[in-house]
Amino acid sequence: MDAAAVARSHHCLCGGPTATGKPQRLQSAECHTTSFTLSPVSRQFCRKQHRWLQQKQQRLDSRRRPQPSGSLASRGSQADLQAFLSDIGRIERSRGRRVPPISSETADRGGYDSTRSRTSRWQGSAAASLASMAPTAPQAPVAPEGNAVQEATERVGVLLLNLGGPETLDDVQPFLFNLFADPDIIRLPRNLRFLQRPLAQFISSVRAPKSAEGYAAIGGGSPLRRITNDQAQALQESLEKKGCPAHVYVGMRYWHPFTEEAIFDIKQDRITRLVVLPLYPQFSISTSGSSLRLLERLFREDDYLVQMEHTVIPSWYQRSGYVKAMANLIEEELQKLPVPEEAHIFFSAHGVPVTYVEDAGDPYKAEMEECIALITQELEDRGVDNKYTLAYQSRVGPVEWLKPYTDETIKKLGKEGVKSLLAVPISFVSEHIETLEEIDVEYRELALASGIVHWGRVPALGVEPMFIDDLADAVLEALPFVGAMAMSSVDAKQALVPLGSVEELLATYDTLRRELPAPVAVWEWGWTKSAETWNGRIAMIAVLALLILEVTTGQGVLHQWGMLPPKTW
Ligand SMILES: C=CC1=C(C)c2cc3[nH]c(cc4nc(cc5[nH]c(cc1n2)c(C)c5CCC(=O)O)C(CCC(=O)O)=C4C)c(C)c3C=C
Numbered sequence: 064m065d066a067a068a069v070a071r072s073h074h075c076l077c078g079g080p081t082a083t084g085k086p087q088r089l090q091s092a093e094c095h096t097t098s099f100t101l102s103p104v105s106r107q108f109c110r111k112q113h114r115w116l117q118q119k120q121q122r123l124d125s126r127r128r129p130q131p132s133g134s135l136a137s138r139g140s141q142a143d144l145q146a147f148l149s150d151i152g153r154i155e156r157s158r159g160r161r162v163p164p165i166s167s168e169t170a171d172r173g174g175y176d177s178t179r180s181r182t183s184r185w186q187g188s189a190a191a192s193l194a195s196m197a198p199t200a201p202q203a204p205v206a207p208e209g210n211a212v213q214e215a216t217e218r219v220g221v222l223l224l225n226l227g228g229p230e231t232l233d234d235v236q237p238f239l240f241n242l243f244a245d246p247d248i249i250r251l252p253r254n255l256r257f258l259q260r261p262l263a264q265f266i267s268s269v270r271a272p273k274s275a276e277g278y279a280a281i282g283g284g285s286p287l288r289r290i291t292n293d294q295a296q297a298l299q300e301s302l303e304k305k306g307c308p309a310h311v312y313v314g315m316r317y318w319h320p321f322t323e324e325a326i327f328d329i330k331q332d333r334i335t336r337l338v339v340l341p342l343y344p345q346f347s348i349s350t351s352g353s354s355l356r357l358l359e360r361l362f363r364e365d366d367y368l369v370q371m372e373h374t375v376i377p378s379w380y381q382r383s384g385y386v387k388a389m390a391n392l393i394e395e396e397l398q399k400l401p402v403p404e405e406a407h408i409f410f411s412a413h414g415v416p417v418t419y420v421e422d423a424g425d426p427y428k429a430e431m432e433e434c435i436a437l438i439t440q441e442l443e444d445r446g447v448d449n450k451y452t453l454a455y456q457s458r459v460g461p462v463e464w465l466k467p468y469t470d471e472t473i474k475k476l477g478k479e480g481v482k483s484l485l486a487v488p489i490s491f492v493s494e495h496i497e498t499l500e501e502i503d504v505e506y507r508e509l510a511l512a513s514g515i516v517h518w519g520r521v522p523a524l525g526v527e528p529m530f531i532d533d534l535a536d537a538v539l540e541a542l543p544f545v546g547a548m549a550m551s552s553v554d555a556k557q558a559l560v561p562l563g564s565v566e567e568l569l570a571t572y573d574t575l576r577r578e579l580p581a582p583v584a585v586w587e588w589g590w591t592k593s594a595e596t597w598n599g600r601i602a603m604i605a606v607l608a609l610l611i612l613e614v615t616t617g618q619g620v621l622h623q624w625g626m627l628p629p630k631t632w
C-alpha cells in the first residue's frame with residue numbers, strides 16, 4: 064500500500080480525508096485547533112492523528128509493511144471454521160431467524176433491559192462447546208469486503224477496554240471532566256442534555272482537589288495505564304504461545320490512550336478480525352456499556368471499521384480461570400492472617416447508582432452476586448468456608464447507590480465482634496486509586512477504629528498467569544464468532560449479554576430498554592435519606608438552577624470561562 068492509499072483509507076474524527084468521499088465536515092488540518100464541534104479531547108486527538116498519519120505515510124514511502132509472522136491463514140484447519148459456519152447457518156435457517164439491521168432509533172435510546180437474565184449461561188456453554196471444535200486459532204482469510212486494500216491474510220486484534228486514569232495531578236480535573244461528561248455516568252433528561260458539559264465542568268472542578276489528594280497519596284497519578292499495558296503485553300504473549308499471533312491494543316474511556324487512539328492504530332495495522340474485551344469482569348452500563356457505546360459510534364462512522372469483523376466478550380466473571388485465580392489469591396492472603404479460618408472475607412465492589420439496576424436494568428448487581436457465589440463455591444470446594452459479605456464502595460453524588468455500603472458494613476461487622484477482616488476488591492483487575500487509597504488507607508483505618516484487629520487485603524489480579532491465560536482462552540473461544548455473528552446470534556434472544564458484535568450487543572439491551580429517569584425525578588422526598596444524600600441533592604438543584612439562569616440570561620461564570628456560547632437571541 065502506498066502513502067496515497069493510506070491517506071485515502073483513513074479519516075480523522077474531524078472529517079479529514081476519507082476513502083469514500085463521504086461528506087467532510089471540515090476541510091483543513093488547521094480546523095482541529097479551532098473547531099467548536101469537537102471536544103478538547105477530540106481536537107487533541109485529531110492533531111495527534113494527523114501527525115501519526117504523516118509519520119506513517121513517510122515510513123510507508125520508504126518500506127512496505129511486513130506481514131505478521133505465522134499468520135492465522137497458515138495455521139490450523141480451514142475445514143473447522145467452515146464446518147462451524149455452515150452449522151450456524153443451518154441452525155439459524157431451521158429457526159427461521161434473521162438478525163435484523165439495527166436502526167439508529169433503537170440504538171440511540173438510553174437504558175438497558177433487565178427482564179432478561181443469565182448473561183453467561185449461553186456465553187459459557189456455547190463458547191465452551193465451540194472452543195472444543197475451534198482450532199488453536201481459526202482461519203478465514205477473508206478481508207472485510209470493500210476495503211481499500213484486500214489482504215490475503217487475517218490480522219487478529221484484541222482491543223482491551225478500560226477506564227483510564229490521570230497520570231499526573233494536572234490531569235485530574237480534565238480526567239474527571241471526561242468522566243462526568245459521559246452521559247452513561249451522569250444521565251440528564253433529554254431536554255437538559257445541553258447542560259452535560261457545563262455540569263461536568265462544574266462537578267470536575269469542585270471534585271478535583273479532593274480527588275487530587277487521593278492521587279497524590281498513591282504517588283501522584285493512577286497506575287492504570289502501566290498495569291493495563293502490562294496486561295496487554297502478557298495477553299499478547301499468551302496468545303502467541305497458544306498459536307494465535309495477535310496484536311493487543313489498549314483503549315481507555317476517559318484518559319490516554321483513548322479508545323480513539325487504539326482504533327486509529329487498529330486501522331493503521333489493517334486488522335481484519337477484532338475481539339473486543341472490556342477489562343471489567345462484570346458488565347455495567349457505566350463501564351463496559353459506556354465504552355461499547357463509544358465504540359459503536361466510532362464503528363458506524365468509519366468505512367473500514369463498519370466492515371471489520373469483530374466480536375465482544377461483554378463480561379467474563381464466570382470463567383473458571385478467573386474464579387480459580389481469585390480463589391488462589393484469597394487463600395494465599397488468608398494464610399497471612401493469624402487465624403485464617405476466623406477471618407471474615409469482605410468483598411468490596413465499586414458501586415453504581417441504584418437506578419441503573421432497578422430502572423435501567425444494569426446486570427451489574429446480578430453478575431456481581433453470581434460472581435461472589437462462584438468464588439465462594441470454589442473456596443468451599445477447597446475446604447475454605449469462612450463467612451463472607453459483599454458491599455459496595457466509592458459512591459459519588461446525590462443519588463442512592465447499591466447497598467450495603469462498604470463503610471457502614473465495616474462498622475457493623477466491627478460491632479458484631481469480627482476481629483479479622485480480609486478485603487477483596489472485586490470489580491476491577493488492576494490496582495487503582497480505590498484499592499490503594501480508599502481500601503488500603505480509609506477502610507483500613509475505619510476497620511481498626513471499629514474494633515477489627517487484623518486487616519488483610521487481596522491484591523488485584525494484574526498479570527497473574529492463570530488469569531491472563533484464561534483471558535487468552537476467552538479470546539480464542541470468541542474468535543470463531545468474529546464475523547459469524549452476522550448470521551448466527553445463536554440463542555442471543557435468551558441471553559442478556561450475549562457474545563456478539565457491538566451493535567447486536569447494544570441492540571439486545573435496546574429491545575426493551577427504558578430511558579433512565581432523570582436524577583431529579585427519581586429522588587424520593589422524605590426524611591429517611593442521609594444528610595450526605597440531601598446535601599448532594601440540594602447542591603445538584605442549586606447547580607441546575609445556576610446553569611438554567613446562565614443559559615437564559617447569557618451571563619455568568621461559565622460564559623466568562625467560555626464554557627457556554629454567548630446568547631444570540
Ligand atoms: C467496575 C468498576 C467501576 C464502576 C461500576 C464505576 C462506576 C462509576 N464510577 C463513578 C465515578 C468515578 N469513578 C472514578 C474512578 C474509578 N472508577 C473505577 C471503576 C468503576 N467505576 C476505577 C477503576 C476508577 C479509578 C481509576 C484510577 O484513576 O485509578 C472516579 C475518579 C476518582 C475519584 O474522584 O474518586 C470517579 C469520580 C461513577 C459516577 C460511576 C457510576 C455511575
Ligand SMILES: [Fe+2]
Pocket residue numbers: 413457
Ligand atoms: Fe468509578
